[in-house]
Amino acid sequence: MYHVSFNEDAGSERDREEYDLRQTAKFVEAASAGFVEDLRAIVGETRVMTDAAAMAAYLTDWTHQFTGEALAVVSPIDAEQVSQIVKLCRAKGVCIVPQGGNTGLAGGGIPSPNIPSIVLSLSKMNAIRHLDEAGRTIVVEAGAILQVVQNHADDHDLLFPLTFGAKGSCSIGGNLATNAGGSNVVRYGNTRELCLGIEAVLPDGSIFNGLSGLRKDNTGYDLKDLLIGSEGTLGIITAAVFKLFPKPLTRVTAFLSLASVDAAVRVLNRIQDHTGQAVEAFEYVPQPVLAAIEKAFPDLKSPLAGPVETGFLLEVGSSRAVDARMDESGSTQLSTETLAVLEELMEAGDVLDAVVASSEQQRAAFWRMRESVLESILKYGASYHFDISLPLANISKFLQDMDATAHELGFETLTIGHFGDGNLHYALACPDRERWQSLPLEQAKARAFALLKSLNGSFSAEHGIGQSKLDVMLKLKEPAQLDAMRAIKRALDPDGIMNPGRLVPDSA
Ligand SMILES: Cc1cc2nc3c(=O)[nH]c(=O)nc-3n(C[C@H](O)[C@H](O)[C@H](O)COP(=O)(O)OP(=O)(O)OC[C@H]3O[C@@H](n4cnc5c(N)ncnc54)[C@H](O)[C@@H]3O)c2cc1C
Numbered sequence: 471m472y473h474v475s476f477n478e479d480a481g482s483e484r485d486r487e488e489y490d491l492r493q494t495a496k497f498v499e500a501a502s503a504g505f506v507e508d509l510r511a512i513v514g515e516t517r518v519m520t521d522a523a524a525m526a527a528y529l530t531d532w533t534h535q536f537t538g539e540a541l542a543v544v545s546p547i548d549a550e551q552v553s554q555i556v557k558l559c560r561a562k563g564v565c566i567v568p569q570g571g572n573t574g575l576a577g578g579g580i581p582s583p584n585i586p587s588i589v590l591s592l593s594k595m596n597a598i599r600h601l602d603e604a605g606r607t608i609v610v611e612a613g614a615i616l617q618v619v620q621n622h623a624d625d626h627d628l629l630f631p632l633t634f635g636a637k638g639s640c641s642i643g644g645n646l647a648t649n650a651g652g653s654n655v656v657r658y659g660n661t662r663e664l665c666l667g668i669e670a671v672l673p674d675g676s677i678f679n680g681l682s683g684l685r686k687d688n689t690g691y692d693l694k695d696l697l698i699g700s701e702g703t704l705g706i707i708t709a710a711v712f713k714l715f716p717k718p719l720t721r722v723t724a725f726l727s728l729a730s731v732d733a734a735v736r737v738l739n740r741i742q743d744h745t746g747q748a749v750e751a752f753e754y755v756p757q758p759v760l761a762a763i764e765k766a767f768p769d770l771k772s773p774l775a776g777p778v779e780t781g782f783l784l785e786v787g788s789s790r791a792v793d794a795r796m797d798e799s800g801s802t803q804l805s806t807e808t809l810a811v812l813e814e815l816m817e818a819g820d821v822l823d824a825v826v827a828s829s830e831q832q833r834a835a836f837w838r839m840r841e842s843v844l845e846s847i848l849k850y851g852a853s854y855h856f857d858i859s860l861p862l863a864n865i866s867k868f869l870q871d872m873d874a875t876a877h878e879l880g881f882e883t884l885t886i887g888h889f890g891d892g893n894l895h896y897a898l899a900c901p902d903r904e905r906w907q908s909l910p911l912e913q914a915k916a917r918a919f920a921l922l923k924s925l926n927g928s929f930s931a932e933h934g935i936g937q938s939k940l941d942v943m944l945k946l947k948e949p950a951q952l953d954a955m956r957a958i959k960r961a962l963d964p965d966g967i968m969n970p971g972r973l974v975p976d977s978a
Contacts, residue, residue: 481900505562509544509588517594517652519543528569528589529580532636533848535563536577536937540587545594549669549677549708556706556967557675565967566590569704570613570641571610574648575857576936578701578972585970592643595708598622606714607666607683612643612707619712628714631658631750643707649699651932653751653840656890657787658715660932662698669709670697673963680754683711696958701934706961718750718787719794722808723827723836725773728780731866733820737782738890744811745786745804746791750892751838753783759847759886763839764848770839773825776869782889783840843944844895850884852906853899854915857891858922859931868925872896875917880909893931919946935973943973 505583509518519525520542528543530536541564546552559566565587581587592613599609603626610619618910618939623630632645634652646668651660658664667680670693680694697704728734731754731902738752757779760772772778786808788794793804801809805826815821827833847853860868869885874896876883887894891930898914900906919942922929952975959966959974 471506491624505558505564506542508562508579509542509555512558513544513551517545517547519545523647523865525589528572528591531575531577531580532573533575533577536580537583538567538581538587538901539583540581540589543589543591545591547594549595549671552590552595552671552706552708553675553677555588556673559588560675560965560967561835563965563967565970566702566706567969568592568647568706570644570647571615571636571639572934573636573640574644575855575933576648576701576938578648578934578936578969579644580937582937582971590706590863590961592641592706592708593610596641599709601626601628601714603628603684605683608714609681609683609694609709609711610642611709612641612646614642616640616645621716626714626928627717629663629717630712630714632661635844642710646698646707646710647701648931648934651888651891651893653753653888655888655893656752657747657750660891662695664712665694665698665710666713668694668697668707669704670707672705673965673968677708678705681709681711699934701936701973702974703707703959704968706968716789718789719791720802721750721785721787721833722802722805723783723785723833724808724812724823725778725836726782726784726812726821727774727778728782728822729820729822734780734782735862735865735891737815737820740815741786741808741811742783744796744807745788748786748788748804749890750786750787751783751785751888753884754887754889754894755781755783755840755843756885757781758882759843759884762850762884763842763846766849767842770835770842773836774823778823783836815884847884847897847899850899850903852882852903853897854911856894856896856898856918856929857931857933858894858896858918858927858929860894860922860925860927862889862892864925864927865889865892865894868894868921868927871921872918874903878916879914881907888932937972940971940973940975944978945974 506520525543529538542553546555551830565585567581567587568590570592572579581891595611596613597611598614601608620630631654632652633654645661649660649662666683669681670678672678678693697707728737742749759779760781763770788804795803812821812824827836873883881898884897885894919929929946935943955974
């Protein structure tokens with residue numbers, strides 16, 4: 471088993487040097503034993519990349535925080551080729567790092583330096599195999615880009631609801647491997663809930679075909695659910711079958727200024743009750759983030775004039791013809807009802823102000839603003855990002871306590887969130903990168919994690935563990951769960967060739 475998560479306290483400098491030498495020797499051994507030629511024999515000359523410049527994009531993550539090394543980047547075209555690659559790698563002691571769109575935010579798709587590895591890119595396995603209109607399912611290959619799948623469903627008047635800022639470049643395989651969330655989870659659930667089955671290549675090279683698309687299949691341990699969220703550590707997902715939904719015939723998209731975060735919970739529940747659970751997104755975008763967006767992208771303006779301390783992007787959608795029916799003023803039933811409930815909430819003092827998108831163009835502008843948040847925060851200065859979740863009722867307490875601590879310690883805070891499902895992206899930030907170096911980040915992190923624990927929160931909501939949260943995983947995940955994860959990893963991948971040093975931390 472390869473170990474990559476060096477424990478700085480435990481390992482001496484000499485241990486590390488010896489380890490590096492051993493790994494370098496393995497690189498040379500694997501390369502000299504004709505490994506690359508064997509790969510070419512499986513997938514063809516042009517589908518194996520070894521040139522450093524060509525491989526660079528696959529060896530650095532989206533945040534430019536993680537870089538790695540690889541013997542080759544290999545792009546198979548079907549599960550059979552993936553299977554042969556896995557068997558070859560196992561025989562030669564070479565590790566495999568699956569990669570889709572490389573938009574992951576936890577460094578999970580980047581190989582470690584000094585471990586003989588290949589990047590197995592799914593980018594050439596991107597076909598949409600089948601759309602079943604009657605059964606409302608779609609079978610797609612792992613490398614298909616999320617937005618392409620959304621568009622394909624849309625062409626058939628159906629909805630594939632998974633969506634978020636990276637939709638134009640992330641892949642379905644990556645979505646499954648990280649159990650991605652996004653902004654529609656409040657209505658449709660995360661990737662796991664959308665998936666009915668997968669096809670995957672296991673670490674021994676066997677092909678698991680679970681694409682029947684059955685909605686009921688109680689035949690023992692669910693390998694599908696084990697592979698979803700496994701971040702490439704238990705096998706390579708090559709295709710999947712997903713549920714599709716009726717496409718909303720009408721939508722109401724609004725930007726709201728709310729009285730407080732507590733008020734937001736009441737507003738969400740009231741709108742859910744009033745519209746028959748039609749809320750598709752309820753995204754927290756408070757004033758400091760709006761200011762950061764406007765600074766980073768001057769063409770993107772807050773939809774409401776003046777400061778919006780507690781801003782929310784609300785989207786309600788309905789596929790019921792009755793909701794899409796227009797009255798004489800040109801307003802749909804859904805719009806009339808949503809406005810009525812917003813007025814009621816204004817009278818109660820929970821909603822301070824609201825603007826409803828009056829055209830598809832305006833709706834797109836609201837969403838462009840929301841989807842540029844991450845880039846805006848990264849442009850703002852130095853920052854550390856928590857991807858956390860909390861019970862809705864505890865979000866306000868977390869924000870109050872954590873903001874107070876963070877400000878006391880000298881940080882600014884830039885928080886956004888898929889609030890409707892309890893997910894916050896909470897960033898500690900500082901516009902001055904030099905001053906950032908002197909701020910007590912570890913103290914702030916310790917406070918945040920302690921607070922999360924006391925409020926029944928999770929330290930990792932939707933981006934996964936990758937390599938960035940291994941230390942937190944070791945500290946905060948229950949030992950019984952960690953032991954079970956390690957046992958599963960050993961059972962399915964006894965040689966430790968699948969994405970080593972990611973997701974499952976070594977024992978302390
Ligand atoms: C601007 C921006 C916004 C984002 N917003 C969100 C958001 O709202 N919600 C959210 O959940 N995420 C979000 N992300 C994170 C990221 O887009 C998701 O994690 C996405 O699911 C990753 O897909 P990918 O194809 O890029 O995977 P990659 O980055 O290529 O890989 C991610 C992990 O999955 C593994 N993997 C990839 N493909 C396979 C496969 N076929 N089989 C087995 N393992 C595989 C990799 O080894 C790695 O561990 C955002 C990222 C960006 C850049």
